[in-house]
Amino acid sequence: MKDKQKRKKERTWAEAARMVLENFSDAPMTPKQILHVIQTKGLKEMSGTAPLACLVTMLHSQVRGDRVKNSIFFKLPGRMSLFTLKVHAPTSNTIYSENFTSIRKFSMYLTAKYVTGMCGHIPVHV
Structure with a gap:
């Protein structure tokens, strides 16, 4: 002990x-x-x-x-x-891929939100 x-x-x-x-x-x-x-x-x-x-x-x-x-x-x-x-630890390719995917999704979200805000409630498919 x-x-x-x-x-x-x-x-x-x-x-x-x-x-x-x-x-x-x-x-x-x-x-x-x-x-x-x-x-x-x-x-x-x-x-x-x-x-x-x-x-x-x-x-x-x-x-x-x-x-x-x-x-x-x-x-x-x-x-x-x-x-x-x-x-x-993730490899640099994994980090790049994850960051790129996250940025792309966020960018698509902002685009949809901006277009919806500008055009009323028109569905936007991104």
């Missing part, structure tokens, strides 16, 4: 976050969601007054600058703070 407590106490934020994203989620998560799982599953012994700030700082430092190549974490582009493991 002591050995288990010692491992939990020595676990870093990166190790705890990796465990959460590997074992408790099949989708990208926000730092707040990751912290919630760390706390409820007791994956890391916490001290101090700002565990969320520590986790956020670690995640953001891992996905910026020179650390990106060696990082196990990936921040989804265009999202406020959604993280996943790099092995689960």
